[in-house]
Amino acid sequence: MEGRSELGKALRLLICGTLVYYHCAYRNSTILSLFSDVLIVLLCSLAILGLLFRQINISVPVDPLEWQISQDAANSIVAWVANTVGAAESVLRVAATGHDKRLFFGVVVCLYMMSAVGRLVSGVTVAYAGTVSIRFYFLLLKSIATLIPVTKT
Secondary structure (H helix, E strand, O other): OHHHHHHHHHHHHHHHHHHHHHHHHHOOOOHHHHHHHHHHHHHHHHHHHHHHHHHHOOOOOOOHHHOOOOHHHHHHHHHHHHHHHHHHHHHHHHHHHOOOHHHHHHHHHHHHHHHHHHHHOOHHHHHHHHHHHHHHHHHHHHHHHHHOOOOOO
16 A cells, blocks of 8 residues: 555656646746746635535634644744754854865855756756655565565664
């Protein structure tokens, strides 16, 4: 059953990636255009469903205005975001100042490689290929994990 759900996820990701590639690369549209098209389709679909539910006299059981999270959950989310941004900022500051030579040269090499790849192919193509590659990698890992028996000692 796990293999079927992973295959379904990979297939959905492949379809979504293909649609993004078609919209952005083949039609020469921007990613902002894609997001606005998706938003318009979702809003129109919700409006049609709302009118349909009103005509059939179906009440929607969940009211989004009643959704709430606890104060502790909100504080932990804000603390996680602040810690993540702070850590990224400190790493980038150390790399930018050049105090850590290894980190500095690692960042320079990474940026140079990204620049070289960006000159050769479009960013949408790289993102699509990376997304598909990562998804198939995870699918491969999952299938290998199901083939290797786990023994408890």
